[in-house]
Amino acid sequence: MDSEEFRDWSRRVADWGADYRAGLRERPVRAQTKPGDIARQIADAAPETGDTMEAIFADFERIIPDGLTHWQHPRFFAYFPANAAPVSVIADYLVTSIAAQCMLWQTSPAATELETRVVDWLRQALGLPKDFSGVIQDSASTATLTAVLVMREKALGWKGNSQGLAAHKAVRVYASEQVHTSIDRAIWIAGVGEANLVRIPTKGPLNGMDPDVLDAAIRADLAVGHIPAGVIACTGGTSIGACDPIRAVAAVVRSHGLYLHVDAAWAGSAMICPEFRTLWDGIEAADSIVFNPHKWLGANFDCSVQFIRSPEDQVRTLAIHPEFLKTHGHDGIINYSEWSIPLGRRFRALKLWFLLRYHGLEGLRGVIRNHVKWSEALAARLAAEPDFEIVTQPVLSLFSFRHEAGDDADGHNLALVNAINDDGRIYLTQTRVDGRIAIRFQAGQFEMTRDDADDAFKVIVEVARNLSLRSPT
Ligand code: PLP
Numbered sequence: 001m002d003s004e005e006f007r008d009w010s011r012r013v014a015d016w017g018a019d020y021r022a023g024l025r026e027r028p029v030r031a032q033t034k035p036g037d038i039a040r041q042i043a044d045a046a047p048e049t050g051d052t053m054e055a056i057f058a059d060f061e062r063i064i065p066d067g068l069t070h071w072q073h074p075r076f077f078a079y080f081p082a083n084a085a086p087v088s089v090i091a092d093y094l095v096t097s098i099a100a101q102c103m104l105w106q107t108s109p110a111a112t113e114l115e116t117r118v119v120d121w122l123r124q125a126l127g128l129p130k131d132f133s134g135v136i137q138d139s140a141s142t143a144t145l146t147a148v149l150v151m152r153e154k155a156l157g158w159k160g161n162s163q164g165l166a167a168h169k170a171v172r173v174y175a176s177e178q179v180h181t182s183i184d185r186a187i188w189i190a191g192v193g194e195a196n197l198v199r200i201p202t203k204g205p206l207n208g209m210d211p212d213v214l215d216a217a218i219r220a221d222l223a224v225g226h227i228p229a230g231v232i233a234c235t236g237g238t239s240i241g242a243c244d245p246i247r248a249v250a251a252v253v254r255s256h257g258l259y260l261h262v263d264a265a266w267a268g269s270a271m272i273c274p275e276f277r278t279l280w281d282g283i284e285a286a287d288s289i290v291f292n293p294h295k296w297l298g299a300n301f302d303c304s305v306q307f308i309r310s311p312e313d314q315v316r317t318l319a320i321h322p323e324f325l326k327t328h329g330h331d332g333i334i335n336y337s338e339w340s341i342p343l344g345r346r347f348r349a350l351k352l353w354f355l356l357r358y359h360g361l362e363g364l365r366g367v368i369r370n371h372v373k374w375s376e377a378l379a380a381r382l383a384a385e386p387d388f389e390i391v392t393q394p395v396l397s398l399f400s401f402r403h404e405a406g407d408d409a410d411g412h413n414l415a416l417v418n419a420i421n422d423d424g425r426i427y428l429t430q431t432r433v434d435g436r437i438a439i440r441f442q443a444g445q446f447e448m449t450r451d452d453a454d455d456a457f458k459v460i461v462e463v464a465r466n467l468s469l470r471s472p473t
Contacts, residue, residue: 001053009053014093020065021072021086024447028424029073031066038067069427074447077456078429080238080266081444084300091354092300095347102345103337106327112334115349118356122293122305125361126271129284132307135314135339136348140265141182142341143290143306144232146314147261148173148186150288151230153317154259161317165191172221174198175232176209178242180263183232192229206279206395207242209233215252222256230259230287235280236267239431239440241395243267247282254285261288265304269296270372270396273365279395296371296444297364299351306339314339371397371443374453378441381457387464391438400431400438403464410437412467419467425459 001009041063071082102111119134137143152160152171165171171192175183177199187197198217200209218228231253233244246262253260262283268291270276283289289307293299308314319338327333337343359367375397382388382401391400405412417430417439431440443453 005053009057010093010097012057016061017089021447024070024073025075027065027070027073029070029076029427030078030421030424031069032422032424033067038063072445072447073427074445074449074452075426075455076445077441077443078427079440080295080442081446082294082301083296083298083444083446085298085355085359085446087358088299088351088355091351095350098347100347102347103343104325104327104335105330105333108347111345111347111349112336114353115336116334118349118352119305119307121356122352123307125356126268126291127274127277128289128307132289132309133311134305134307135311135336136352137290137304137306137340138302138342138346139182140180140263140290140292140304141185143288143304144182144261144263145186145189145341146306146318146339147232147259147288147290148183148190148192148230150313150317151259151261152190152192154313155227155229158316160191168227170196170226172196172198172218172226172228173230173232174200174209174214174217174228176200176202176207176234176237176242176244178202178207178209178237178239178244179232179234180238180265183263196226202242202244204245205393206245207237207240207392208244209249211245211248211252214249215255218252218256218258228256228258230261233260233262233286235262235264235283236270236395236398238266240392240400240433240438241267241398243279243395245282246280246286250282250285259288260286261290262286263290265290265292266295266398267291267396268305269293269364270368272297272361273368276372276396293352293355296368297355298359298367298446299348299355302346303348303351308339311339367446368397370450371448374448374450375399375441375443378443378453378457382460385461387468388461391433391436397444398440398442400433400440402436402438403468405464405468412471413437413439415471416464416467420459420463423459423463426456428460 100108102108105112115136123132155171156168173192200214202208203210221228233246233249235243250260287309292304294301294303315338376394379390379394379399383390387404389402389404391402402413403416414437417428420428429440430437
């Protein structure tokens, strides 16, 4: 592709993207395709000779957009948001064009130094103390894996990487049932083993882990010769927004000299609003904290920020220094690949820089506060309907509910989620609370308005009642 064609198509694609965003409300939120619909339209093998951009782009328009679930749709209320604020998309156009590998300071000095700055902007914005450094990871799953590796290495006197785990007693990690499955994966991959992930029961309105039970579990493990390594707490668990009591958990962790990682992948963005920080009261005692600006803050995927109290421990756990990666003559620089698992790194700091400068913290706080307010209002409206039950109260902008209808409540509510998503005006997903199906609602899409929350209410009530009429119990 010559530079004129590159210029022309870059412009056309940017135009297409702007039209796509502007027309999202006209599309069903969740893809309405059936499995195999898209694959049938794609050739079985790559062409031997090149195609024209006109032909490629025509096929893109014909096949792809209708086969997608539209995560930037203002009525996307499923899972957690994956916002891509337009300004961060613009920054990522630049990143994609430049296509730098940001593994070492030397391979991308501007990317490294901007990363240090914007992560520190976020540290301040979240109200975290100065003694946290930070790094942008690709995902919360990666951040949590690094934390588990560091806690494992510290607990094993830095011998796990060299000796493996077979030579040692069981390394134990503690978390509640409410943490995300990325914690289980980290435990598997780090070789700790699911059997050594000790589940601590939860209690209270925020479904947080019981610190007394945590303390007792650690003591019991010590008594039988296990090696307690650390605790993974959550602020804003995926299912229902569970929040562990960080201050009390941290006190137990400190008393045993363990490592504390806090997963705030979703809720962390809300901590730019001081009034929500009670949800992670005591956070300054953590060793590692992860939150995903690619969820609620508006930075497009991927962008996961990990704050670390002791980057030296992270580097000691993860860094390898072959000659071909050494940067002789540069002392005191940061090579962020030594804080991460992959060697190669995208230039992720640019979209944060653009996002934070364009909206300002106050602009972003306004977006998040609206989501919380609209979600609370929707929960109150559903609670006032005679046939709806609020199963878990809003934690920030997430709550769960159930439509009351007949004996097969689980079957009915699963059918309701499907019927709502087939309708297409909004998109919701389900979870299980105390063994029973509940429907999750979270408000978090960047372009969402109060009208979208009103529409959600109308759709939920209308589809639920139509479903009950069709299948009376
Ligand atoms: N932690 C929580 C609380 C989450 O909700 C999620 C994803 O939704 C994750 C971790 C995993 O995030 P990532 O996709 O960045 O690995």
